[in-house]
Amino acid sequence: MIVTYNWLKEFVDCDLAPEELSHLLTMLGLEVERMETIGGGMDDVVVAQVLERNQHPNADKLSLCKVDSGKEILSIVCGAQNFKAGDKVALAQIGATLPGDFKIKRSKIRGEESFGMLCSERELALSDESSGIMILPEDFQVGTPLFDALGTKDTVFEIGLTPNRADCLSVVGVAREIAAKLGKKVHYPGHEVQEKGAAIETIASVAINAPDLCPRYTARHITGCKLAPSPAWMVERLNAAGIRSINNIVDVTNYVLLEYGHPLHAFDFKLVAGGKIVVAAAGEGETFTTLDGQERKLTASDLTIRDGEKAVALAGIMGGGNSEIGDGTTEVLLESAYFNPSAVRKTSKRLGIHTESSHRFERGTDVAGLVRALDRAAQLIAELSGGVVAKGMIDAYPQPIEPRVITARLSRINLVCGLSLSAAAVKDIFERLEFEIIEEKDDVFKVRVPLFRVDLEREIDLVEEVVRLNGFEKVQATLPTASVFSDLPSDEQRLTSRIKDLLVSQGFSEVINYSFVAPASCEKVLLPEDDFRVKGVKLLNPLSDELSVMRTTLLPGLLDTAVKNISFRTLNLRIFEMRRVYLPVPEQDLLDEPLYVGALLTGNREAEGWNQAKGEIDFFDVKGILENLLADLNVPGVSYSTDNLDPYFHPGKACQVKIGNRVLGSLGELHPTVQENYGIATPVYYLELNFQALVNARKPKGSAQVPSRFPSTFRDIAMLLPLEVAAEEVVRCVKGVKAPELEGVEIFDLYTGGNIPQGQKSLAIRVRYGSKERTLTDDEVTRLHQRVVDGLQKKLNVSFR
Incomplete structure (x- = not known):
């Protein structure tokens, strides 16, 4: 959020210097990430008066001027044609640095010396465009620093807000925080609307067909509007906030958005069919062209603002090109509404649109304050465009939202804060924050929280408010008490570490893949449709389509990792993963989450070298790795079987690992079709073990046996x-x-x-x-x-x- 020092001072009496105010905001939890002075360091740009303007002797398009800087008469060469002798202008003296790090130096232009530069609004970053040098009012005093004379010297604060502080996405919201901290009152801007037109009910109507997504919708009608550029003071403030000026009507909606934090939208009323506004869900597959010229495909979950025939806006996000304010606009329907945050967030994310409006609606706006924002905007539009506001306003509010009532205990506040605040001190803080205390009994407060504080839900939230306003610096540092105890790893934890160490000692590298895989991964590893592992659990809110199903086997993730490494020419691979898989259980909601060890090998047995025999990994390498693992873990009695092999193994080159009738896992070469599906040209070998089966199969290690003294x-x-x-x-x-x-x-x-x-x-x-x-x-x-x-x-x- 970007606010300016002068703008804040319009709403709260504050005599703090900008640096002090920056510190105060940061200590309130509104961290100031950047502070910049408009016109700062430009006192060498002054008001000057042109005494003479003569033709440059060596250039047809240049003028040679005598200019009074207030201290001396300077000779200036200028190429602009929009001024005359006697005009007061902006003079950048030698040594001045203009925006863009442009330094003014003494120079010689076509043989004539120039001791400064006459500046345009664009060169001073006061406007995006200019047709010549800046002509100043006649009453400006020569020699005065330009930004002091213009009254535009200001300080810009860029505040890094946490997502829960939607109430501070406005100048009024930030001013309210300053006022609460300093114990002052907020001066809200006047918004008495002069209503002179016909009754609005005879002109327009509003219907809400989705009250759960739009609890409140208000509107005003303004006629006789004339589009024109906005006044300089409004343009300057919009520019400071990074918003481009468009025209006096659109600029008012953006200005009030910054001022009150509540988004508004202006429709060209002549383009609203039937004079009707209907808030309703979009039709499935409906297309809509937004103000940015992009055609959007909508779904039934998208909320739209419609007229008698068509959609005219995406609710809370962006208006439509079919009802935008244009050169021929004379009638305006001004909207101020409240939209469900989750609905706006869902549509905004799906369509990839992020606007100043959606940013605020997604976090929650003030449903009680939208009328104040509507009246303020209507008043400004009428003043700046010469329009007439219709009598009354439409306020569709079928299900009023009640403020939350939260109970806060003084004992709890002091316990959490580590302070000894009195009930009177806590009460004073609540009142400064504009909270209404509806009951106070035995140091227990019942507090009605204003609707602009959408982030306050529980008692601990009120405790935080007391800490903020009282001052974080007053909370004393204390060391926590803790019991020291030894937490030895369990047998299974030790076994997990031991298995990883054994695999690493045999040349493997551990990888950690996402627990989510693509829906087609089971098909790529040839699992048939009737295999229970194909029915993996689908995520409701996946990161992407390729990561939308909980994995039922480690193999797809290891193969994806192998493919990435091979693409970077790492051809000799030994990788393993020891993670859980998520298996559906028939007629149960909970999943079975066994821990598996999966190891994958491909490439040569040894790294290439003159002293190494070149040979590819084969089945017996994998079997040897398994035997070393089983021997170290003391798992005796293992047998191998070729029955009931998984379809992703190569027939005749794979086997199951068993103890009696219990299956520990399987190993072997992957099926050529699996390798082809993943684009791997060399044979790939895979070893998979059930960790719990290994735990159950382990035997206690006996004592060492003395070798025989006699020959065998x-x-x-x-x-x-x-x-x-x-x-x-x-x-x-x-x-x-x-x-x-x-x-x-x-x-x-x-x-x-x-x-x-x-x-x-x-x-x-x-x-x-x-x-x-x-x-x-x-x-x-x-x-x-x-x-x-x-x-x-x-x-x-x-x-x-």
């Missing part, structure tokens, strides 16, 4: 078996021989093709035998080894090579 013996077995028999079954069969001397088994060779019969594979295992009590004899090992061989032949029907 190794026996190898090479066998032929059908391709469909998993190597894991062979290992399980060997371990099924219950003997303490059987210390371990491992697979060291797998071969197919060549001389191996079709449909079979060659598998070689190495069995380790040993004892902690003695060295086993050859006969003992042979007998035990024969039991292993017999078991394999009997259970798996293998043949030995």
